[in-house]
Amino acid sequence: MRKVVRGFYAIAHAVKLCKPNVICAYPITPQTEIVENLAAMHAEGELENCEYITAESEFGAASILVGASAAGARTFTATSSQGLILMSEVLYNAAGMRLPIVMVVANRALSAPLSIWNDHQDSMAMRDAGIIQVYVENNQEAHDLVPVAFRVAEDKRVMLPFMLCMDGFKLTHAYEPIELLEQEIIDAFLPPYDPPVKMTTKKPLTFGAYAPPPYYMEFRAIMHDAMERARKVIEEAMKEWSSITGRDYGGHTFTDYDEAEVAVVAMGSIVSMARDVAEEMRKEGKKVGVLKIRTFRPFPADEVRKALENVDKVIVLERALSLGSDGPLTLEVKSALYGTSKEIHTVVVGLGGRDVPRDLMVKIISEVYEGKVKPGFRFEGIHEYEEVIP
Amino acid sequence: MSEYFAPGHGACPGCGLTIAVRNTLEALEGKVFVSNSTGCLEIISSMYNRSAWGVPYIHSLFENAGAVAAGIEAALKALGRKDEGHVVVFAGDGATADIGIGTLSGMFDRNHDVLYICLDNEAYQNTGNQQSGLTPPGANTTTTPAGKIMPGKLGRKKDMVSIAVAHGIPYVASASVAFPMDIRRKVKRAVEFEGAKYIQIHCPCVTGWGIQGKDAVPLARLAVETALYPIVEFENGELVKVRKIKDRKPVEEYLKPQRRFRHLFRHPEGKKILEMIQKIADENAKRYNLDI
Numbered sequence: 001m002r003k004v005v006r007g008f009y010a011i012a013h014a015v016k017l018c019k020p021n022v023i024c025a026y027p028i029t030p031q032t033e034i035v036e037n038l039a040a041m042h043a044e045g046e047l048e049n050c051e052y053i054t055a056e057s058e059f060g061a062a063s064i065l066v067g068a069s070a071a072g073a074r075t076f077t078a079t080s081s082q083g084l085i086l087m088s089e090v091l092y093n094a095a096g097m098r099l100p101i102v103m104v105v106a107n108r109a110l111s112a113p114l115s116i117w118n119d120h121q122d123s124m125a126m127r128d129a130g131i132i133q134v135y136v137e138n139n140q141e142a143h144d145l146v147p148v149a150f151r152v153a154e155d156k157r158v159m160l161p162f163m164l165c166m167d168g169f170k171l172t173h174a175y176e177p178i179e180l181l182e183q184e185i186i187d188a189f190l191p192p193y194d195p196p197v198k199m200t201t202k203k204p205l206t207f208g209a210y211a212p213p214p215y216y217m218e219f220r221a222i223m224h225d226a227m228e229r230a231r232k233v234i235e236e237a238m239k240e241w242s243s244i245t246g247r248d249y250g251g252h253t254f255t256d257y258d259e260a261e262v263a264v265v266a267m268g269s270i271v272s273m274a275r276d277v278a279e280e281m282r283k284e285g286k287k288v289g290v291l292k293i294r295t296f297r298p299f300p301a302d303e304v305r306k307a308l309e310n311v312d313k314v315i316v317l318e319r320a321l322s323l324g325s326d327g328p329l330t331l332e333v334k335s336a337l338y339g340t341s342k343e344i345h346t347v348v349v350g351l352g353g354r355d356v357p358r359d360l361m362v363k364i365i366s367e368v369y370e371g372k373v374k375p376g377f378r379f380e381g382i383h384e385y386e387e388v389i390p
Numbered sequence: 391m392s393e394y395f396a397p398g399h400g401a402c403p404g405c406g407l408t409i410a411v412r413n414t415l416e417a418l419e420g421k422v423f424v425s426n427s428t429g430c431l432e433i434i435s436s437m438y439n440r441s442a443w444g445v446p447y448i449h450s451l452f453e454n455a456g457a458v459a460a461g462i463e464a465a466l467k468a469l470g471r472k473d474e475g476h477v478v479v480f481a482g483d484g485a486t487a488d489i490g491i492g493t494l495s496g497m498f499d500r501n502h503d504v505l506y507i508c509l510d511n512e513a514y515q516n517t518g519n520q521q522s523g524l525t526p527p528g529a530n531t532t533t534t535p536a537g538k539i540m541p542g543k544l545g546r547k548k549d550m551v552s553i554a555v556a557h558g559i560p561y562v563a564s565a566s567v568a569f570p571m572d573i574r575r576k577v578k579r580a581v582e583f584e585g586a587k588y589i590q591i592h593c594p595c596v597t598g599w600g601i602q603g604k605d606a607v608p609l610a611r612l613a614v615e616t617a618l619y620p621i622v623e624f625e626n627g628e629l630v631k632v633r634k635i636k637d638r639k640p641v642e643e644y645l646k647p648q649r650r651f652r653h654l655f656r657h658p659e660g661k662k663i664l665e666m667i668q669k670i671a672d673e674n675a676k677r678y679n680l681d682i
Contacts, residue, residue, distance in 0.1 A: 021469060022461065024461070051465075051467055051468045053500065056493065056495065056496030056499065057492060057496070059453075059454070059492070059493070060493045060496045063450060063451070063454035063457035063461065063493060066448075066454070066458050067450070067458035067461025067462040067463075067465065068461035068462065069461070070448050070458075070462070071465035071469075072465060072469060072471075073461075073464070073465035090451065093450055093451055097450070199446040199447075199448060200474060201420070201421055201422070204443065204446045204447070205446060205447075206436055206441035206443050206447045206448075207447065207449070208450055209441060210437055212437065212438075215438045
């Protein structure tokens with residue numbers, strides 16, 4: 001059914017169809033409307049066999065889902081920014097306990113200064129937690145990937161939390177015509193959650209044991225292996241999902257043009273505009289393409305290397321910082337391209353909701369294409385500034 | 391010997407925690423889901439490959455055992471498995487009154503069907519006796535050390551029992567390992583109530599308090615007999631029962647045998663603090679009408 005809905009509703013609707021058992025969250029802008037919609041669905045009796053809990057904090061929300069997931073429930077939460085980093089201790093723990101909690105992050109900047117607007121600094125801060133991270137470009141993709149998230153997270157070969165990242169406001173609050181999924185389609189694609197182990201008095205097990213030096217390292221190595229296996233599981237799920245929905249998102253990455261000399265690498269909603277600008281430049285005979293990264297963890301290094309094989313210059317659009325180093329996406333791209341001699345431009349844009357107008361995108365790509373700028377790290381779309389040290 | 395909490399765990403001889411845990415699990419006949427905060431109990435019982443637990447057990451973090459328990463309860467409800475067992479938290483005093491008070495308050499506030507047991511050994515004993523909100527005044531801990539000018543912990547012991555009662559939860563009680571049958575009775579009574587329950591159990595710590603194992607239970611009894619640890623029971627906010635004291639003893643009898651209070655008897659500030667501690671005991675006796 002095609003309907004014009006807002007991003008937060010597209011998520012809530014898909015979550016409902018995935019039949020979660022425990023939904024728990026704490027309100028934070030711009031995520032709040034996702035759980036408000038779920039709370040309303042729960043209040044109307046539309047969520048069967050489901051407990052909806054408003055926690056006392058994001059830390060509490062994530063902790064409640066640890067208990068719920070360990071007891072065998074399908075679990076969902078959503079958060080943003082400060083809420084996500086408040087959850088961080090619990091999320092590392094949940095990943096270590098191999099609990100397949102699914103969460104949506106409505107991406108938002110981190111404080112200070114306080115900002116409720118979009119960038120990717122929040123989810124990037126959780127990069128190393130052992131959580132699968134997928135970034136979506138639009139609300140149809142966000143809607144479609146909710147069942148994929150549950151299926152991948154709960155796959156016995158994976159058993160890791162899954163973070164679906166969507167740009168706060170830009171996507172969460174945007175109206176978009178969405179092909180809303182039907183219950184039967186999801187039921188056929190997503191089996192009920194059947195964990196290999198769970199807390200039960202019928203077979204008492206110890207969860208969250210502590211591991212002294214003779215044991216700890218193997219647990220972490222096993223997590224690493226599970227994350228590596230997740231690559232294939234995501235691909236399988238995406239392939240099947242594409243054949244069911246008829247919407248092909250590619251795999252971990254998506255390339256719009258195979259003969260590019262200059263490639264823009266980006267994640268999230270900014271990809272659409274970059275692609276639009278690149279298309280226009282190609283009409284002028286300029287060989288510009290866009291490589292969209294969808295899966296950030298596990299990072300698809302082989303796909304990125306292959307996609308950029310014949311490219312001379314790479315522009316990485318960074319929506320986050322790793323202060324004192326390159327941006328987090330640049331680090332991944334450089335690592336994937338190790339041993340090659342491409343020109344790499346790190347262009348930091350749109351922090352804290354700073355607008356990236358179309359003419360800025362044109363300028364960023366054209367300047368690199370025409371060789372007017374040196375490779376390396378720079379901010380674009382930034383005012384002249386001076387730090388005053390009193 | 392308990393099939394629910396096996397011998398071979400790493401507790402010190404005389405440890406109060408294991409008395410409280412065994413009696414709780416046996417009172418509930420092992421029909422229990424345990425959520426345990428980081429701390430002494432977790433470390434002595436849950437090493438990988440050597441778990442002492444014969445009931446489903448989870449340890450997540452230091453400050454979230456109440457929330458994790460709430461999640462287990464929610465899951466059992468959603469999955470129609472509530473009859474499988476009671477959800478019980480075992481958490482230390484620091485995990486309860488300090489770092490985890492937020493998640494505990496949330497669990498109380500939402501009134502999850504969870505029995506939260508605070509094992510009160512009056513400091514962060516797992517890491518070597520650092521003061522917590524439930525450390526009593528005057529106690530010498532590594533973070534409130536008694537020195538030339540400082541006489542140990544200055545503040546009072548946080549009144550968690552009243553904090554629990556103030557949440558309006560259906561059942562709140564205090565107990566002591568000196569009276570294990572009372573622990574069993576209270577645990578059984580608590581689970582008759584649907585909703586959040588809180589029992590705070592006084593558990594001597596041989597290393598932190600500086601006592602011998604054989605003295606742990608007698609000292610726990612003295613804490614009650616001096617009115618420093620009032621044994622009380624609230625149902626639906628009403629005080630329904632207290633353990634009465636015949637010939638209440640002066641607090642010195644309880645304090646003197648413990649290394650953590652020894653300095654009070656020679657420190658220039660000691661007399662003042664001893665008077666304050668006796669005043670607290672007197673207040674407790676009056677407040678709960680403990681004296682016979």
